Amino acid sequence: MVGTRRFNEDEVLDAAVNVFSKKGFNATTMLDLAAESGVQRGSLYNAYQSKNVLFLKAFSHYTENFLTFIEGELQNPDAKKAFNQLLNTLVERLCSDKDVKGCFSTRAIMEAAQKCPDIHLCLTSFLDGLEVIMKKRLEQAIKDKQFSGDAQATARYLVVLTRGIAVIERVYNDKERMVEAYQTALAYMPFQKAS
Amino acid sequence: MVGTRRFNEDEVLDAAVNVFSKKGFNATTMLDLAAESGVQRGSLYNAYQSKNVLFLKAFSHYTENFLTFIEGELQNPDAKKAFNQLLNTLVERLCSDKDVKGCFSTRAIMEAAQKCPDIHLCLTSFLDGLEVIMKKRLEQAIKDKQFSGDAQATARYLVVLTRGIAVIERVYNDKERMVEAYQTALAYMPFQKAS
DNA sequence: GTCAATATTGACAAGTATGTCAAAGATGAC
DNA sequence: GTCATCTTTGACATACTTGTCAATATTGAC
8 A cells, every 4th residue: 555644543543532531522623633643633534534433433443342351350250249340440440540531432422322323333332242241241140140130131230330320420520439339239239159 | 670581581491401401512502592492692692691501590490390309209108119100200201202302411411510610510419419319218218117228328329320321311212221220220229018 | 751771683703613625745566 | 766646734615603792672660
């Protein structure tokens, strides 16, 4: 290929994920994205056609390894500990930045899902993926006699819970409150001690 | 008072709540608000100074009777049924409009909370109020030996849950899914039959 | 009915964001 | 080294949004 792209796409997409997480979809402008990535606005328009497309790429970039990462977090043979670990990590990620950030996917859901069918599809697939992974872990827990609820319904419920936590972060930005929320949820779930 | 305002403020605020719910905070322009309310943009600027102020008024208008309404929904002497009723009503409200709407407060949280201290305060107070009402009902349930959890922690957890449901509405717009979520949550909570 | 006070209206200015494009620059294949 | 091909760059046009303001209209008090 001649006339090779000069910017590093990974860096641009990382920057995009950052800006979108911090400012939300609507408030983020191509200028912001150019500034954060160090790539001129014109180049971004050349490489991606619009903010929507750039967002889609950024989203793919963001979720690329995310679901396998989630799966990894659920490896603990004790089911309750596994979910505790997962939720803890999610909260940590949400609070890791010193300048308040926010959840990339949840912000996108609230602002961009309705705007573009492609984005909507992306977000649905992501939540579906999250649900499937948690469902599988719950099914395993049922087999291991560590859980006595409905795997499907509970997985969906947990997806809802994670979204709720992301919203709470926006208002209170209080890690303790988020931890309390998921721990209360886990305490109520019908887990049994590993036999 | 001379030179009386000619538009009906309630109608304007109702319209504002509608637009903000549908389009979200950032995507809503003063022009949208003028169009939906039938009041000229200039008049809106005269009456309110900015979108932020108009939003604050709209938010007060929205929440004015909301918390007492919530309290009313929790009147059922059977605690579990009371919360079931409340959550069901919230879901119904979320899905009541034929053109997809969205949760006014949750959208505001995601988009406007960080933007303006006044708005942030509004939203915190609202969630705090929600929490207090649910906490009180749970304390009553504990007295009635209908609930055996921690009232404070559970109330906070339920606030998180309602936010999560509002997010899910944006993606799936599926009432069944939202009902399933809160029913799973309620099923896991340590309610006891009324004695 | 007059008048002071306020609301309404449309026009204006300024700022911001988008998207396009031609010119210039860089690159790999040959 | 040449060249076709793609990228980069900055400028440009367009559109949108905000906020202001002077002119006009309306109102209630007197």
